[in-house]
Amino acid sequence: GIIPALQTKQVDVGLAGITIKDERKKVIDFSDGYYDSGFLLMVPVDSTIKGPDDLVGKTLAVKTGTSATDYAKEHFEGTELRLFPNSDNAYLEVATGRADAAMHDTPNVLYYIKTNGQGKVKTVGPQMMAQQYGIAFPKGSP
Numbered sequence: 001g002i003i004p005a006l007q008t009k010q011v012d013v014g015l016a017g018i019t020i021k022d023e024r025k026k027v028i029d030f031s032d033g034y035y036d037s038g039f040l041l042m043v044p045v046d047s048t049i050k051g052p053d054d055l056v057g058k059t060l061a062v063k064t065g066t067s068a069t070d071y072a073k074e075h076f077e078g079t080e081l082r083l084f085p086n087s088d089n090a091y092l093e094v095a096t097g098r099a100d101a102a103m104h105d106t107p108n109v110l111y112y113i114k115t116n117g118q119g120k121v122k123t124v125g126p127q128m129m130a131q132q133y134g135i136a137f138p139k140g141s142p
Contacts, residue, residue, distance in 0.1 A: 014136035019067040033132025039068045040109040040123045043101045051125030055079040058100035061090035068103045
């Protein structure tokens with residue numbers, strides 16, 4: 001992953017929609033924030049889910065190690081979380097009916113809906129928890 005690669009100085013910079021989080025600031029450095037991103041829920045086009053309140057008793061697919069996963073663990077009690085190594089796997093779970101919804105960063109969800117998910121999935125509910133993206137560097141970078 002990007003964070004471990006920065007920690008071991010295998011790479012000099014990380015620029016991939018990396019959310020600035022206090023726990024990450026302990027192990028890597030960040031630029032000032034350059035983009036505000038929140039999370040969106042994505043469901044099949046024929047889903048009756050209208051927003052976060054409808055997730056109780058449902059399955060939610062999320063990418064491991066992301067702010068979306070942290071948010072889901074904290075806010076969606078009664079929802080079964082399924083963790084995946086990348087967002088594409090999480091989206092595939094929804095598209096194939098193995099999960100009721102997926103949640104990830106707003107720009108990524110919107111891009112998927114316009115491309116591979118076109119006509120199969122849609123967003124529901126409000127954008128949640130806007131956070132800033134930053135450019136990431138190994139700890140102690142000038």
